[in-house]
Amino acid sequence: MEFAADIKNLMMPEIILFVGALLLCFIGILTDKAYKRVFSIVVLMLGLSFLMCLQLDTDTVSMAFGGSFLISKFTVFFKELILAGTISTIFLSDKYIKQNQKSVAEFYMLLFVAALGGMILVSSRDFITMFVALETLSISSYILSGFIKEKNSQEATLKYLVTGCVASAVILYGVSLLYGMSGSLRFDVIFAAIKSASMFNIAALSGTLVISGLCFKLATIPFYNWAPDVYEKSPLAVSAFLSTVSKVAGFGIIIRLVSELFNGIWILYLVLGLIALVSMAIGNLLGLCEENVKRLMAYSSIAHAGYILAVLALGSTLSLSSAVFYIITYLLMNFAAWSCLEVLDNGDGVTTESLKGLAYKRPVLAFCMVSAFASLAGLPIFVGFFSKFYLFQAIVFAGFLLYPFLCFVLLNSLIALYYYFKVIRAMFDEQESEQTVFWSKRLAVVLVFSTVMVLLTGIFSSPVITYSQQIAQSQMPAVIQYEAIKGTYFDNPRPISVR
């Protein structure tokens, strides 16, 4: 009975997505034509799931399935972000669907399953749940990235798959060490074991393995090399999905692990900072001489993930709230940029060459694109400036010992200006090149909405900042709440006994 009550009260958003995925699977078997009706079903399902997320009671922390599934303000917020990103991806995929009118239901089904995996991932409180959710997200992303057979995407997909398998093996090795240390796979039990048995070294080692494996989802340092190839070769809507939704899910679980499980292990913060610095440097330097705008977006997303990790490495409430704000704005900016590219993409990708003279021929589209790229670069008025400003503020308040760190991050965002401006400058070039544009209502919806949000959130950023502060504060004292509501499954950790 408890099981049914848990599902009814706490898991409705996931259940709706699951039912939707099954339904789409059947539709895909029965017919291959009805892509117009499928679209309305898909949007309805996602909207219903979003409403269910909004009506969840988040003032108290509650758990389902014997404590392996956590509902709190933080996890519900990340679920809402994931659902919003998935809805935008579905609007964005309109061009792809209209041009290849086959396997439409399967395409939507895989997006549903990926979103479902991400949603369970951010609210998992148990390593079994975490691993299964992570692989649900990963495996459907592998298939999505190779969805166009004709486009030679196999090389990129294979690279993605092998990197992903290695990353999950690395995560599992870390988890197995944590399991051996504590005798359980639950986050709270492992946390208590780390504290009571003072197993600092082994926790630092296995934490490093787990975090660096999860960096595969963020496309940061140990596992970043799949990103440019996959973003270039896969359908553009899928690239947008991978650079936003899958990254948001990865950030959600990393923030939860760092604040709930590895709380107080300072080596791990050092590792996070190192990953952040190296990946932002690599993303920005490799982006410098890139002509293909899709690959450029991949390098820029590597660098942005680096900025967010850099601020997570500080471990204070202020830094967490600036990270949450950065994630929200990153989602908006990226959707604005990807939808502009989707309008311009003619099948061979968009290069800076092919953008020449866009500002004179199509000023409205060029305006959207300039605002998206200037926002990614972090120029004032646009929302990217405020999120970067808030991020630097968090680093400054962390103490003067971190000023070299701050200088490095500042230097990186200066380097990044170069390649964002290369794109903007090409649009104002005197020479004009031929562009074919594709407009549809659904594409215009996501383009206009994200551009307006980029501008509006830039001007009125304070409510969003206040909201992200609330989210951050609800996550920071999580450990204390944990001690109060320990489930019945809690048993004392046993240290390793070597016979």
Added chain:
Amino acid sequence: MFDVTLIHYLFLSAVLFCVGLLGVIVSRHLLRVLISVEFMLNAVNINFVAFSNYNDLIRLDGHIMAIFVMAIGVCELAIGLAILILVFRKTHSVDADGEYIEEEKWS
């Protein structure tokens, strides 16, 4: 008589994990890369089962996790092989070094 303890299992799994990682990095044949990935996952399984046997005999979390890892590893392998077949149809080779020449459709 030689006594097998937890340390021996851990050592075995660490060696297997490193062998798998090395295999992923150095092997050029794509099938061999996929086999090396399975090596890594199974090394992790040895770790889980050994820890479960020595530390957690009541709830057996490690055994459960090992079964999950096996099942999901097979899913990944299935997708890997599907992509490998597509690669072979395009290039007539599964060599990671091979030039990526698009040939006529293999029918």
